[in-house]
Amino acid sequence: MIKRINKIKNFGVFKDFKWDSDTIPDFNKHNLFYGWNYSGKTTISRFFRCFELGEKHQDYPNAEFELEDNQNPSKKFTDKDLSTLPHVRVFNTDFILRNLKWYSQDDEGIEPIFFSIGKDNIELQEKLDKLKIDQTALIDAKSRLDEKKSELENTLGNDLTNEARDITKTLSLGRNYEKPQFKQDVDLIKDGFTKHILSDDVYGKYLTTYKSTEQKDDIILSALPALGFPDLQNKTKEIIERKITAQKIIEELKNNENLNKWVNEGRGLHKSKNKCSFCGNDLPSDLFQKLDQHFSSEYEQLEKDLQLLLANVENDRTAINSFVLPIKGDFYKEFVSEYEKLLKEFNNLIKKYCENIDELSKGLKSKKAKPFDTHKFTNIADNSDDIGSKFEEIKGIVAKHKNKTENFEKEKNEAKEKLIKHFSAQFIQDKKYLDVLKEQKNADEKITENKKALDNMAVEITEVEKKLSESVKGADKVNEYIQQFFQHDRIKIVPENNRFKMSRNNEPAKNLSEGEKTAISLAYFIASLEDKKTKLNETIVFIDDPVSSLDCNHLFNIYAFIKSKLINCGQLFVSTHNLEFFNLMKDFVKYDCKDVNGKGYGDCMPYYLIEKIRNDKNTKNGQAFVKDLPPTLKKFKTEYNYLFSLLKQADDQRIENFELFEVLYLLPNITRRFLEGYFGLRYPNGKKLKTKIDDSKFFKEENKEKLLKIFDEYSHEESIDHALKFPDTSETKEIVGIILAGLKEKDQGHYDALCESCN
Numbered sequence: 001m002i003k004r005i006n007k008i009k010n011f012g013v014f015k016d017f018k019w020d021s022d023t024i025p026d027f028n029k030h031n032l033f034y035g036w037n038y039s040g041k042t043t044i045s046r047f048f049r050c051f052e053l054g055e056k057h058q059d060y061p062n063a064e065f066e067l068e069d070n071q072n073p074s075k076k077f078t079d080k081d082l083s084t085l086p087h088v089r090v091f092n093t094d095f096i097l098r099n100l101k102w103y104s105q106d107d108e109g110i111e112p113i114f115f116s117i118g119k120d121n122i123e124l125q126e127k128l129d130k131l132k133i134d135q136t137a138l139i140d141a142k143s144r145l146d147e148k149k150s151e152l153e154n155t156l157g158n159d160l161t162n163e164a165r166d167i168t169k170t171l172s173l174g175r176n177y178e179k180p181q182f183k184q185d186v187d188l189i190k191d192g193f194t195k196h197i198l199s200d201d202v203y204g205k206y207l208t209t210y211k212s213t214e215q216k217d218d219i220i221l222s223a224l225p226a227l228g229f230p231d232l233q234n235k236t237k238e239i240i241e242r243k244i245t246a247q248k249i250i251e252e253l254k255n256n257e258n259l260n261k262w263v264n265e266g267r268g269l270h271k272s273k274n275k276c277s278f279c280g281n282d283l284p285s286d287l288f289q290k291l292d293q294h295f296s297s298e299y300e301q302l303e304k305d306l307q308l309l310l311a312n313v314e315n316d317r318t319a320i321n322s323f324v325l326p327i328k329g330d331f332y333k334e335f336v337s338e339y340e341k342l343l344k345e346f347n348n349l350i351k352k353y354c355e356n357i358d359e360l361s362k363g364l365k366s367k368k369a370k371p372f373d374t375h376k377f378t379n380i381a382d383n384s385d386d387i388g389s390k391f392e393e394i395k396g397i398v399a400k401h402k403n404k405t406e407n408f409e410k411e412k413n414e415a416k417e418k419l420i421k422h423f424s425a426q427f428i429q430d431k432k433y434l435d436v437l438k439e440q441k442n443a444d445e446k447i448t449e450n451k452k453a454l455d456n457m458a459v460e461i462t463e464v465e466k467k468l469s470e471s472v473k474g475a476d477k478v479n480e481y482i483q484q485f486f487q488h489d490r491i492k493i494v495p496e497n498n499r500f501k502m503s504r505n506n507e508p509a510k511n512l513s514e515g516e517k518t519a520i521s522l523a524y525f526i527a528s529l530e531d532k533k534t535k536l537n538e539t540i541v542f543i544d545d546p547v548s549s550l551d552c553n554h555l556f557n558i559y560a561f562i563k564s565k566l567i568n569c570g571q572l573f574v575s576t577h578n579l580e581f582f583n584l585m586k587d588f589v590k591y592d593c594k595d596v597n598g599k600g601y602g603d604c605m606p607y608y609l610i611e612k613i614r615n616d617k618n619t620k621n622g623q624a625f626v627k628d629l630p631p632t633l634k635k636f637k638t639e640y641n642y643l644f645s646l647l648k649q650a651d652d653q654r655i656e657n658f659e660l661f662e663v664l665y666l667l668p669n670i671t672r673r674f675l676e677g678y679f680g681l682r683y684p685n686g687k688k689l690k691t692k693i694d695d696s697k698f699f700k701e702e703n704k705e706k707l708l709k710i711f712d713e714y715s716h717e718e719s720i721d722h723a724l725k726f727p728d729t730s731e732t733k734e735i736v737g738i739i740l741a742g743l744k745e746k747d748q749g750h751y752d753a754l755c756e757s758c759n
Contacts, residue, residue, distance in 0.1 A: 001027070001029065001069060001570065001571045001596060002027050002068070002069055002070075002540060002571060003026045003027055003068050003070040003074065004019045004021070004024070004027060004067075004068050005017070005019055005044075005047075005066070006019050006066040006067065006068050007019065007064065007066050008044075008047055008063070008064075008065045009063065009065065010060060010063045010064060011047055011057070011060045011063040011064075011065060012040065012043040012046070012059070012060060012624075013038075013039075013040040013043055013612055013622070013623055013624035014040060014043060014044070014047070014623065015623035016623070017623070017624065017625055017626065019626070023627070024608070024626060024627060025604065025606060026070070026606075027571070027573075027606060028595050028601070028606040029571055029572065029593065029594070029595055029596045030567075030572045030588075030593045030595075030606060031571075031572065031573045031574070031606040031607075031608065032573075032574050032576075032582065032585050032586065032589060032606065032607045032608065032629075033573065033574070033575035033576070033608045033609075033610050033626075034575070034576060034577075034579070034582045034607070034608070034609055034633060035575065035577060035610030035611060035612075036577055036669075037577050038612065039577075039610050039611055039624060040611075040612055040624030041545055041575040041576070041610050042092055042093060043624065044575070044610060044624075044626070045091075045092040045542050045544035045573075045575060046094060047065055048088055048090050048540070048542045048573070049092065049094060049095070050065075050079070051067070051082050051088045052088040052090050053082075054083045055082060056079060056082070063079060064078075065078065065079050066079075067085065070596065085540075087534075087535070087538050087539045087540060087570060088539070088540045088542070089525075089529060089534070089540070089542070090541075090542040090544070091521075091522060091541075091542065091543045091546070092542070092545070093544075095521075095525060096517075096521045099524065099525075099528075100520075100521050100524060127464060128461065128464045131460060131461050131464065135454070135458075135461065138453055138454050138457065139454070141450055142447070142450045142451070142454065145446050145447045145450060146447065148443050149440065149443040149444065149447060152436060152440050152443060153440070156431075156433075156436050156440075157179065159427075159431050160179045160182055160183050160186075160427075161178075163182060163423065163427050164177060164179045164181070166423075167182065167420065170419075170423075171210065171416065171419065171420075185420055185421070186424045186427060186428060186433060188424075189425060189428075190428055190433065190434060190437075193424070193425040193428045193429070194425065195425075196421040196422055196424065196425035197425045197429070198418065198419075198422045205334040206415040206418045206422075207415070207419060208332070208334035209332070209334050209404070209411055209412060209415040210412055210415040210419060212332060212334075212408075212412065215405060215408045216330065216401070216405060217330075218401075218402050218405055219326045219330050219398050219401055221325075221326065221394070221395060221398045222323065222324065224323065224387070224388065224391045225323055226319075227316070227320065227384040227387060227388070228316045229316065229353065229356060229357065229360075229382050230382055230384065232316060232357075233356075233360060233379070233380060233382065235309050236309060236313075236360045236363055236364055237377040237379070239302070239305050239306060239309060239367060240364065240367045240375045240376075241376070241377050242305075242367075243374065244299050244302050244371060244372060266278075299372075302367075302371050303368070303371070306364055306367060306368045306371075310364050310368075313357055313360050314361070317357045317358075320350055320353060320354065320357075321350075321354065323350075325343060325394065328340055330401075331401050332404055335397050335400060335401055335404075338397060339394070342390060342394050342397060343394070346387070346390045346391065349383055349387045349390055350387065352383050353383055353387060356380045356382070356383070359380050360380070363375070363377060477527040477530065478493055478520075478523050478524055478527045479492045481523035481527060481561065481565075482519070482520060482523050484523075484557070484560075484561055484564075485519040485520075485522075485523060485554060485558065485561060486516075486519070486554070486557070491503070491504050491509060491516065491520070502520070513548075514548040515547075515554045516554070518546060518547070518554075519554045519557065519558060522543075522546055522561070523561075526561070526565050526566075529541070529565075529569075536566075536568065536569050536570070537568055537569065539569055539570045539571075540569075540570055540571045541566055541569045541570075541571070541572050541573070542573040542574075542575075543562060543566070543572075543573070543574045543575070544575050545575055545576055545577060545578075546558050546574075546576070546581075547576060547581045555578065555580060555581050558581075559584045559585065559588070562574065562585075562588075563588050563592065567592065567593060579633075579636075579637075579638065579639035579642065580638075580639075582633075583637045583638075586605070586607065586634075589601060589605060590605060607629035607633075607634060608626055608627065608628065609626070609627045609628070609629050609630060610624060610626055610627075611624065611627060612625075613625060632645050632758075636757070639673070639677070640674070640677040640678075641754065641757050641758075643670050643673055643674040643677070644674060644754045644758070645757075645758045647667075647670060647674060647739065647740060648754075648755065648758055650667060650733060667732045667733075667735075668710050668711065668732060668735075671707075671710070671711075671736065671739055672689070672711055674739070675689060675693070676689055678743070679692040679693070682696070690708060690711075693707070693708070698742050699742050703738045706731075706734070706735060706738065707735055707738060710731070710732065
């Protein structure tokens, strides 16, 4: 076990360091270094790494250094013979650069952890080569099958989407009917789909029914008048063909219808008269005898029958002509076309019926004009039954209308269902849907067979590769540790082409944070400690700054991992700039670790400060020293309190008597970091520090300008001039006074609490 670093010379910032045994406690089994960035932490880890690699660092060929162990008598290890301290393993940026190569985002990976491969097996290698050739062929086939399946699915999917869109537009379904619903409807009727295809007329009726928006009233249909044509025709035939006789026909009257009529009417008017009302002459005494012989009783009866029958014929015509049917506007649209057709046919039948009535009337009038002539009656085709049948059809339309009124919503829904089934069936027919399904099924079966073959082959290849290389075991171990870091299986490494490829959720990992990279690198490092050549309980392990400045999300996981994996290593060194992580590690050493003698550390903690100091203005870069950890750092658990204590010390002492003169060099950074912490708590709005200072009105204008000047010139190394300038101590101390005075004035309670924490 290493007891101390006797010296380090010409090794980076360690210009001429010598171990002071009076002020620096010896190393123990578990050792912690704290230091700010650029203080020399990584440099001291590189010093240890020289013993791990057995060679000097290429940047410091003239370096001189010496370690001393705790044996009795003690043994020294120098730069003259670096192979004498064999069991050293160092995790730092050099280790990461040398052992883990981060590639581009499209090809991100790390070099594999190599173990003993074992005996070469030519047969296994040949088998592996053949398996990979066959695997490539299967992958190519899979690509073609996937492409074919994708083409089928895309074409069918587009067809389904377009048809669903057309149906939605036709039936005004809005967003309630899309591809998934349409496909479901298609699949429901695909067996025997042809029965759902509608004719144009039926389609039109269903569409009209579905699109109906107004529920109509019932239609009241009057009863059809009784049609008397058959009876009228029989009576007409009898009267027309009836023969009458007279005792003595007056030829002049017989041959003159008007005269005959005039005389017959006059005969009735002149009964009981002796004189003619027309000319005034005396009527002949035998006139009425002659006229009665001409106008016999048969004639009189014929006249009466003719008159009555003509009136009945005219009444029949009037009844049928006055019969009114509903107008087409009373019907639902889907019935209008059929009703118009029936109405036209019905009116044509009525017209023909009236023409037949006219024929009867014409025949009777002819008989009336020449009652003594012999007339022949020709039967007329009676269409009364046709009229009755047509009227029954009209009643059927009216009944449909009534039924629709009573079942308005039900019929609309039924019409919608019929139409969707029609569209679905038409789609199946037009797009050859069943053939497409068969092609898809065949493709799926081939893909399943291909996948099974690929899966089996992948297992076989993995088994062969495991036999050929134990690097896969390294991958398993690293993945195990990565899961411990991230507490899930999001990130892992996969062996691929002689390196490990990073993946996240089984996809190539991209944009890994610095914290994730550090954690993965540390997992790799710890796994490498478990190779066959390393005995951890005999190994000196140095972990340099495992918590990235840019990503502290994994701080606790890294702490827990180091705690669980490295507590029993031969000797442990951990360095960090992160005070929170340092405090976690302090508690770990204090409460969980045993010293070299197997006892608890108590108050004798092996904690150290690495500090870069410039003793005067002429020193260009300063030099690093290892010191016992100051009481303030042992005491404080937050960097914020520690920074305040430094500012308070600087403010309380005169410059010429200031024991921490070297701290003056760091005061610009200390002031900035303290104010970042203070204003970050008071104004957590994400704005820059300078903006927060402006907005807060915390400092007077002239003091604010002095403060910003110090920040611009001396903190965060914002320009190369800072590397060549040493801050003016009086100016820096004045700024400290301004900050503390402002804090005391603006936030007295907070200031008092900070002062109390320093006691």
